[in-house]
Amino acid sequence: xxxxxxxxxxxxxxxxxxxxxxxxxxxxxxxxxxxxxxxxxxxxxxxxxxxxxxxxxxxxxxxxxxxxxxxxxxxxxxxxxxxxxxxxxxxxxxxxxxxxxxxxxxxxxxxxxxxxxxxxxxxxxxxxxxxxxxxxxxxxxxxxxxxxxxxxxxxxxxxxxxxxxxxxxxxxxxxxxxxxxxxxxxxxxxxxxxxxxxxxxxxxxxxxxxxxxxxxxxxxxxxxxxxxxxxxxxxxxxxxxxxxxxxxxxxxxxxxxxxxxxxxxxxxxxxxxxxxxxxxxxxxxxxxxxxxxxxxxxxxxxxxxxxxxxxxxxxxxxxxxxxxxxxxxxxxxxxxxxxxxxxxxxxxxxxxxxxxxxxxxxxxxxxxxxxxxxxxxxxxxxxxxxxxxxxxxxxxxxxxxxxxxxxxxxxx
Amino acid sequence: xxxxxxxxxxxxxxxxxxxxxxxxxxxxxxxxxxxxxxxxxxxxxxxxxxxxxxxxxxxxxxxxxxxxxxxxxxxxxxxxxxxxxxxxxxxxxxxxxxxxxxxxxxxxxxxxxxxxxxxxxxxxxxxxxxxxxxxxxxxxxxxxxxxxxxxxxxxxxxxxxxxxxxxxxx
Numbered sequence: 145x146x147x148x149x150x151x152x153x154x155x156x157x158x159x160x161x162x163x164x165x166x167x168x169x170x171x172x173x174x175x176x177x178x179x180x181x182x183x184x185x186x187x188x189x190x191x192x193x194x195x196x197x198x199x200x201x202x203x204x205x206x207x208x209x210x211x212x213x214x215x216x217x218x219x220x221x222x223x224x225x226x227x228x229x230x231x232x233x234x235x236x237x238x239x240x241x242x243x244x245x246x247x248x249x250x251x252x253x254x255x256x257x258x259x260x261x262x263x264x265x266x267x268x269x270x271x272x273x274x275x276x277x278x279x280x281x282x283x284x285x286x287x288x289x290x291x292x293x294x295x296x297x298x299x300x301x302x303x304x305x306x307x308x309x310x311x312x313x314x315x316x317x318x319x320x321x322x323x324x325x326x327x328x329x330x331x332x333x334x335x336x337x338x339x340x341x342x343x344x345x346x347x348x349x350x351x352x353x354x355x356x357x358x359x360x361x362x363x364x365x366x367x368x369x370x371x372x373x374x375x376x377x378x379x380x381x382x383x384x385x386x387x388x389x390x391x392x393x394x395x396x397x398x399x400x401x402x403x404x405x406x407x408x409x410x411x412x413x414x415x416x417x418x419x420x421x422x423x424x425x426x427x428x429x430x431x432x433x434x435x436x437x438x439x440x441x442x443x444x445x446x447x448x449x450x451x452x453x454x455x456x457x458x459x460x461x462x463x464x465x466x467x468x469x470x471x472x473x474x475x476x477x478x479x480x481x482x483x484x485x486x487x488x489x490x491x492x493x494x495x496x497x498x499x500x501x502x503x504x505x506x507x508x509x510x511x512x513x514x515x516x517x518x519x520x521x522x523x524x525x526x527x528x529x530x531x532x533x534x535x536x537x538x539x540x541x542x543x544x545x546x547x548x549x550x551x552x553x554x555x556x
Numbered sequence: 557x558x559x560x561x562x563x564x565x566x567x568x569x570x571x572x573x574x575x576x577x578x579x580x581x582x583x584x585x586x587x588x589x590x591x592x593x594x595x596x597x598x599x600x601x602x603x604x605x606x607x608x609x610x611x612x613x614x615x616x617x618x619x620x621x622x623x624x625x626x627x628x629x630x631x632x633x634x635x636x637x638x639x640x641x642x643x644x645x646x647x648x649x650x651x652x653x654x655x656x657x658x659x660x661x662x663x664x665x666x667x668x669x670x671x672x673x674x675x676x677x678x679x680x681x682x683x684x685x686x687x688x689x690x691x692x693x694x695x696x697x698x699x700x701x702x703x704x705x706x707x708x709x710x711x712x713x714x715x716x717x718x719x720x721x722x723x724x725x726x
């Protein structure tokens with residue numbers, strides 16, 4: 145049973161660490177014994193005494209009788225009878241036995257750290273509680289008369305220039321029980337005391353930080369109130385995003401020109417805008433807007449882009465799965481995955497789309513026409529047409545293994 | 557080894573998957589049979605059964621004809637019926653998409669392309685070699701005719717075999 149052994153790569157047997165035991169000293173958290181032996185178990189169980197195999201670090205010659213100086217020093221500490229007992233005890237032990245016994249433990253139950261256990265570490269060894277001698281089982285609560293007496297004494301001893309601090313001090317020191325003082329103030333308890341004092345936590349932000357955060361919130365709220373329009377409100381309602389999230393999206397208007405509708409009244413010009421929206425982390429959408437007002441068309445297209453945001457499959461959150469093609473109108477383009485650090489070597493429209501979607505390594509080739517609007521649409525189509533390897537594996541009923549993930553854990 | 561007939565098979569498979577057919581047939585030949593078995597090994601098609609001009613009977617449980625059907629059996633090839641034999645292929649679909657994507661000839665009847673192991677290694681890693689584009693998309697396969705039958709490009713690299721490139725399946 146060697147559950148404690150780490151799972152090792154089959155290919156890594158040559159580069160195995162020289163020592164089988166853990167190199168970092170740490171507490172043993174699990175009750176089962178760690179087994180650091182990779183050799184197959186022998187058929188006959190080997191019973192060996194603890195420490196038998198360990199090399200003794202001491203020799204018999206290391207243990208010498210006390211010198212005269214040492215005896216003089218001991219005489220200061222001990223009485224003559226005690227010294228006699230110490231010497232008798234020393235003489236009773238053979239130095240050979242002492243050398244044999246004094247070695248480092250080698251057994252599975254040994255501790256992974258060096259300690260002589262002379263100090264109790266609170267929280268590690270055990271919780272420090274107040275001593276049991278603090279308890280007083282015969283304490284009695286003070287009666288009303290006692291309290292009246294205490295108050296009377298307080299007022300009698302009150303100095304002429306009394307302040308509120310005097311009363312606070314009195315209230316702090318006022319005892320409620322008769323009996324041992326420690327029983328009331330620092331009594332022994334079987335319950336585990338907290339590691340933190342009152343009001344202390346590990347992760348509570350400091351008061352200043354909290355204050356600035358609150359102020360920030362107020363500012364944002366006031367900004368929201370100014371900017372909130374009907375269109376934005378309906379967008380928030382439809383998408384479920386908050387105003388903060390919408391502000392943080394990466395919005396970019398990529399195509400802007402005017403379009404003309406020929407009616408019997410004449411040509412009606414309107415502004416056309418095509419925008420993209422992304423969160424920089426795998427979401428991308430495109431939206432088109434048309435209006436008499438250019439700014440109106442822009443916000444319209446941006447809000448539509450946010451509504452249209454969809455997840456773009458990304459390999460390792462940096463590039464795409466395989467090479468994909470897209471075709472809209474006369475624009476046909478090809479997006480090609482690239483290794484880490486390649487960068488975005490694509491034309492400006494696709495570059496902005498990649499930035500918004502959070503793709504960092506990509507190459508693209510736009511062939512035939514290079515119409516801006518259709519390029520954006522074709523690139524979106526291509527990005528969305530990626531095939532998920534998991535789905536391919538399910539469809540074909542075959543395992544597909546990402547070798548990069550297996551051998552390098554995606555770290556190359 | 558007629559690449560003309562193989563090209564016809566590739567086109568026919570593309571047409572059949574676009575038409576969402578569950579079962580289709582191609583002319584019988586050893587090359588076609590080996591290629592279809594390679595496709596089946598890769599999981600692109602569900603079954604390959606040699607039959608006559610009419611589709612072989614369906615397996616009662618699986619719902620498509622199988623070569624090891626114990627009840628119906630497969631008619632053995634004789635000198636009389638060999639000309640009328642066809643290969644019946646079960647096509648697969650997953651989530652409204654055909655599992656067998658686009659099947660494209662790489663070698664052409666007028667221009668056969670052979671790849672040796674070194675070139676195949678480049679192709680499998682996604683690079684171009686000998687005017688054959690690399691396998692750059694997930695689930696893309698390339699089939700070669702080698703000394704040991706029709707094999708996938710990665711198998712060929714594993715076994716250190718080169719051969720005639722037949723077709724690419726995406």
